Amino acid sequence: MVAAVAVAAAAEAQELKLGAMNPLSGALALYGDELNRGYELAADKVNAAGGVLGRKVVIVRGNASSPQEGIAAVEQLANRDKVDAFIGSYISAVASAASEAALANSKLYWDTNALAAELTARGLPNFIRSGPWSGTFASQSADATMKLIAKTLGKEPKDLKVWIEHEDSVYGSSIAKDQERLLKEAGVQVVGVGAHNLRAIDLSPSILRAKNTNPDLWIQTGYIPDTNLLLRTARDQGFKPQAMLLVGTGDTFETLEALGKEYLEGIMVVSYPRPDINAKYGPGAAEFLAAYRAKYNRDPIAPQAMAAFVGASILMETIQAAGSADMEKVKAAAAKMDKPLGTYATGFGVKFDQNFQNTRAFPVVAQWQDGKMVTVYPVEATPEGAKLADMRRK
Amino acid sequence: MIDLMNVLVVGLLLGGIYSLVSIGLNLIFGVIRIVNFAQGEFVMLGMYGTFAAVSMLNMDPYLSLILTLPALFLLGVVVQRFLLQPLQNEPMMQIFATFGLLILLQNVVLALTRGAAVSINAPISSYTVAVGPIQVSLVRVVTLVAAALVALGLGWFLHNTLQGRAIRAVAQDRRAARLMGIDVERTFMLTFGIGAALAGLAGTLMTPIYTLSPQIGGNFIVAAFAVVVLGGLGSVTGAFIGGFVVGFTEAIAGFYIDPSLKHAVWFSVFIVMLLVRPSGLFGHVGAEEVGLREQH
Numbered sequence: 001m002v003a004a005v006a007v008a009a010a011a012e013a014q015e016l017k018l019g020a021m022n023p024l025s026g027a028l029a030l031y032g033d034e035l036n037r038g039y040e041l042a043a044d045k046v047n048a049a050g051g052v053l054g055r056k057v058v059i060v061r062g063n064a065s066s067p068q069e070g071i072a073a074v075e076q077l078a079n080r081d082k083v084d085a086f087i088g089s090y091i092s093a094v095a096s097a098a099s100e101a102a103l104a105n106s107k108l109y110w111d112t113n114a115l116a117a118e119l120t121a122r123g124l125p126n127f128i129r130s131g132p133w134s135g136t137f138a139s140q141s142a143d144a145t146m147k148l149i150a151k152t153l154g155k156e157p158k159d160l161k162v163w164i165e166h167e168d169s170v171y172g173s174s175i176a177k178d179q180e181r182l183l184k185e186a187g188v189q190v191v192g193v194g195a196h197n198l199r200a201i202d203l204s205p206s207i208l209r210a211k212n213t214n215p216d217l218w219i220q221t222g223y224i225p226d227t228n229l230l231l232r233t234a235r236d237q238g239f240k241p242q243a244m245l246l247v248g249t250g251d252t253f254e255t256l257e258a259l260g261k262e263y264l265e266g267i268m269v270v271s272y273p274r275p276d277i278n279a280k281y282g283p284g285a286a287e288f289l290a291a292y293r294a295k296y297n298r299d300p301i302a303p304q305a306m307a308a309f310v311g312a313s314i315l316m317e318t319i320q321a322a323g324s325a326d327m328e329k330v331k332a333a334a335a336k337m338d339k340p341l342g343t344y345a346t347g348f349g350v351k352f353d354q355n356f357q358n359t360r361a362f363p364v365v366a367q368w369q370d371g372k373m374v375t376v377y378p379v380e381a382t383p384e385g386a387k388l389a390d391m392r393r394k
Numbered sequence: 395m396i397d398l399m400n401v402l403v404v405g406l407l408l409g410g411i412y413s414l415v416s417i418g419l420n421l422i423f424g425v426i427r428i429v430n431f432a433q434g435e436f437v438m439l440g441m442y443g444t445f446a447a448v449s450m451l452n453m454d455p456y457l458s459l460i461l462t463l464p465a466l467f468l469l470g471v472v473v474q475r476f477l478l479q480p481l482q483n484e485p486m487m488q489i490f491a492t493f494g495l496l497i498l499l500q501n502v503v504l505a506l507t508r509g510a511a512v513s514i515n516a517p518i519s520s521y522t523v524a525v526g527p528i529q530v531s532l533v534r535v536v537t538l539v540a541a542a543l544v545a546l547g548l549g550w551f552l553h554n555t556l557q558g559r560a561i562r563a564v565a566q567d568r569r570a571a572r573l574m575g576i577d578v579e580r581t582f583m584l585t586f587g588i589g590a591a592l593a594g595l596a597g598t599l600m601t602p603i604y605t606l607s608p609q610i611g612g613n614f615i616v617a618a619f620a621v622v623v624l625g626g627l628g629s630v631t632g633a634f635i636g637g638f639v640v641g642f643t644e645a646i647a648g649f650y651i652d653p654s655l656k657h658a659v660w661f662s663v664f665i666v667m668l669l670v671r672p673s674g675l676f677g678h679v680g681a682e683e684v685g686l687r688e689q690h
Contacts, residue, residue, distance in 0.1 A: 025504075026504065026509065027504065027509040027607060027608065027609060028509055029504075029508050029509050030508045030509050030510050033508075168654045194653060194654075195652070195653065195654035196653045196654060197653075197654065197657070199612070199613045200613075200653075201408065201411060201412075201613055201614065201617060202404070202408045202411075202644065202645070202648075203653070204404040204408075204645065204648075205401070205404065205645060205648030205649040205653045205656070206648070206653045208397070208400060208401065208404070208649055209649060209653070212397065224511045224605060225511060225604070225605045225607060225610075228511075228513060228604075228605040229603075229604065229605065232519065232520075232603070235520055236520070236522050236529055236530075236531040237529055238522075238529050254510065254511040254512070254513070254605065257512065257513050257514075257515055258513035258515060258605050259515065260515045260520075263520075
C-alpha cells in the first residue's frame with residue numbers, strides 16, 4: 001500500500017504540469033477550447049518523443065472566462081494541482097489579471113494568443129508572450145495594404161484612399177490608431193476613421209459615412225457580430241470599395257454563414273497563420289492539421305489553435321533549455337533563444353525583446369476564395385498552387 | 395440631399411425595430427406593473443427559435459412564426475403563472491425574478507450553443523428595394539410594417555374586444571376590475587403571454603438581420619427601456635412613436651456627428667425629455683410612480 005502510494009507520488013512528481021488559462025464556459029468557450037486543444041496537441045507531440053526533461057507534460061485546464069475567474073483558477077491550479085507554470089490566454093483581460101496572480105505564486109505565465117499591447121509593456125517578471133500582438137496585426141495590415149492591395153489595384157500608395165473602421169474598445173481602437181499612423185507615414189490617403197460599438201443595433205451611419213468618401217480600400221477591425229452586421233449593411237447599401245480588409249475576425253464559419261461565399265469572395269482577413277500555409281513558410285503546419293483531425297475528428301474552428309500549439313511547443317523547448325520551469329530560469333533561457341522566421345508551423349521564429357515579446361511572430365493575410373480561406377500574404381506563405389483571387393468588389 | 399433622405403430612411407427603419415421590441419415590454423409594464431428585464435431574452439429566444447427552424451427544419455424564416463409565436467406566448471403564460479404570480483404582493487421581488495430569468499435564459503442558450511455566433515443566410519437577408527436613389531433592405535421594411543400593424547392591432551384589440559377591455563380595466567384599477575368579476579390572474583397571464591409573443595415576433599423578424607449570440611437581447615433592451623420611458627410608461631402608442639424618436643435621433647447623430655457618439659446623443663435627448671416631461675410623450679401623469687405603488 002505504502003509502496004503503491006510512493007510509486008503514484010513518484011509518477012506525479014515526474015509530470016510537468018501546465019495550467020491552461022482559457023474560458024471553458026461563457027461566450028468564448030468555443031475558442032478557449034480551441035486553444036486548449038492546441039496545447040494538448042503540443043503536449044502529445046513532445047510526450048511521444050520522451051517528454052520535457054524526461055517528464056511527461058500534462059495540460060491542466062482551468063476555467064478563466066473573466067479576470068476574477070482567472071485569478072481563482074490560478075490559485076486553484078497552483079495550490080491544489082501544483083502546476084509548474086501557466087499558459088494562456090484567449091482573453092487579454094484574463095491574461096492581465098491571471099499573470100499577476102501567477103506572479104504572487106512565483107509561477108511563469110506564458111502567453112500564446114492574447115493581443116493587448118500592455119501585457120508585455122508592463123514588464124512583469126513572470127510574463128512572456130510567444131505569439132503576435134495587436135501592434136503586429138496593425139503592421140501586417142499596413143504592409144498588406146501597400147505591398148499587396150495597392151499593387152493589385154494598380155495604385156501608388158499616395159493615390160490609394162483608405163477608410164479605417166474599428167470597434168471602439170481598446171482592442172479595435174489601438175489597432176486602428178497604429179494602422180492610421182503607419183498608413184499616413186507611407187503616404188496613403190486615410191480618408192476617414194470610424195468607430196462603432198460592438199453591440200450596436202444598427203451600423204448604417206458607419207457605412208454611409210465611409211461610402212461618401214469613396215475609398216479604394218475599407219479596413220475593419222472588430223469582433224464577429226459587428227463585422228457581420230457591417231458587411232450585411234454594406235451589401236444592402238451598395239457600398240463597394242475596390243477592396244475590403246478585415247482584421248482579427250471574419251475568417252470563420254460564423255462569417256461565412258452570415259454572408260455566404262459569393263459575397264465574401266475576394267475579401268481579405270488579417271489573422272493567425274492557418275494550417276494551409278506553405279510548408280516552406282511554416283514547416284509542420286500540415287502535420288499539425290493531420291494531428292488535429294486525428295485527435296478531434298474535425299478541422300480546427302479557427303486558426304488560433306495552431307498559434308496555441310506553436311506557443312506551447314516553444315514553451316516546452318524553453319523549459320528543456322532552462323532545465324526547469326522556474327520562472328527566472330525560463331526567462332534567462334528565453335532571452336538566449338534565437339530562431340529564424342520559418343522555424344515553426346505558423347512561420348514564427350523566436351527572438352524576445354527586453355519586455356519578452358516575441359519579435360518573430362506575425363499574423364498573415366488570408367482571402368475568401370469559394371467559401372474557404374486561402375493564405376495570400378506574405379507571398380512566401382501562399383500554399384503551393386494557390387494564388388490571389390480577384391479582390392475587387394463587384 | 396440624398397444623404398439626408400438616406401439617413402431618414404435608416405432612422406425610420408431603425409425606429410421600426412425599436413418600436414417592435416418596445417411594445418410588448420410596455421404592455422407588460424402598463425398592465426402588470428412589472429419591469430420585465432427578461433424581455434430582451436424573449437427576443438433572443440425568438441431569434442434562436444427561428445434559427446433552429448431554418449437550420450433544422452429547412453423552414454422559411456417568416457414561416458417559423460407558426461412555431462415561435464405560440465412557444466413564446468406559452469412561455470410568457472408559464473412565467474407569469476409560476477414565477478411572477480406567487481410573488482404578486484412583492485413588486486421588488488418580481489423585478490428580481492425577471493432578472494434571474496434573464497440570466498437563466500442566457501446561460502441555457504449559451505450552454506446549448508457553446509457561444510458560437512450563428513446566422514441564417516436566407517435569400518431574404520440580401521433583398522433590397524430601390525426607392526429612388528436609395529437602397530432599402532426588405533427585411534427591415536417588413537419589420538417596420540409589422541411594428542405598425544402590431545401597434546394598430548393591439549390598439550384595436552384593447553379597445554374592441556372583451557378580453558382587451560378586461561386588460562385595460564385591470565391596468566386602470568385591478569381591485570375594481572376584480573369586483574366587476576374580471577379574473578385578474580387570468581388577464582395577467584394573457585397579457586404576459588402577448589407581451590412575450592410580441593418579443594418572439596420581433597426576434598423572428600430580425601433574425602435575417604443579425605448575427606445571433608446568447609447576449610444579443612441585452613443590445614435591444616437598453617434601447618427599449620429608453621423608448622418605453624420616452625414614449626410613456628404603459629402606452630402602446632407611446633412605445634410606437636418613442637421607437638421612431640430614438641431611431642431618427644440615432645441615425646442622424648450617427649451620420650452627422652459620430653457613430654460612436656450616437657448613444658450619448660440619444661441618451662441626452664432622453665434625459666432632457668425626462669426633465670421636461672417625466673411621464674413621457676404619451677404617458678399619464680404619475681404613471682412613472684405606479685410601478686412601485688402597492689397594488690391589491
